[in-house]
Amino acid sequence: MRFRSQINTLIILLIPIIAITFVAHTIAFASEGENKQKKAITNKIVQYLKNKKVRSSDEKLKKIATSVYEEAKEYEIDYRLVLAVMKVESNFKSNAISKKGARGLLQIKPSLAKHVSKETGVSIKSPKCLEEPEKNIRIGVSHLSWLMDKFENLNTALHAYNAGLGKVKPSTSDDGPDTRFTRKVITEYYLIKTALPNADIEY
Secondary structure, eight states: OHHHHHHHHHHHHHHHHHHHHHHHHHHHHHHHHHHHHHHHHHHHHHHHHHHTTOOSOHHHHHHHHHHHHHHHHHTTOOHHHHHHHHHHHHTTOTTOBOTTOOBTTTTBOHHHHHHHHHHHTOOOSSGGGGGSHHHHHHHHHHHHHHHHHHHOOHHHHHHHHHHOGGGOOOOSSTTOOOOHHHHHHHHHHHHHHHHSOOTTSOO
C-alpha cells in the first residue's frame, strides 16, 4: 500500500515536468521552423533584388530583405506587396528623395515619419535617418498597414499612401481609386507574386 502511494506521488510530480518539457520542445520546434522559413525567404528576396540590378552591398541587401520580411510579418501584410510599393516608390534606392521631400525606399515624408515614429518606437533625429532601410521600412509598413485597416480596400489604401489622406475621395467603384500609382503597384505586385513564394509556405 505504501509502495503504491509512493508511485502515485512520483507520477504526480512527474506530470508537470513532462508537460513543461513537451511545451518547451514544441516552442523550440516552432521557432526552428520559423527561423528556417525566414532565412529561406530573405535569401530569395536578396536574390530577387540582385536580379533587379539593385546596386547595394550584400550586407545592405540582407538588411532590406530581413526588414521587409519581419515588418510585413509583424503587421500582417504580404511582404511581396511591400516590395511592390518599394519598387514603384523608389526603385529600391535607399537614398531616393522626391521633389516633395519624401525619402528612402518607401518614400516617407519627414512630417509623416515624425508622427508614425512615436507609435513604432523609431528614433528619427533628422530627415537623413529615413535613408536607413530598417527605419524607413518599419515606418512605411506600419503606415501602410494602418491605411489598409482604415479603408479595407487595397487600391484606396495605396492611393492614400501615395497622395496623402487629404486627397482620398469617395469612390464609386468597389475596387477603389484607379490611379497611375495604384495600377503600377498592383501590376508590380502580381509580377513579384510569380517570382517569390508566399510567406505562409512551410520550408
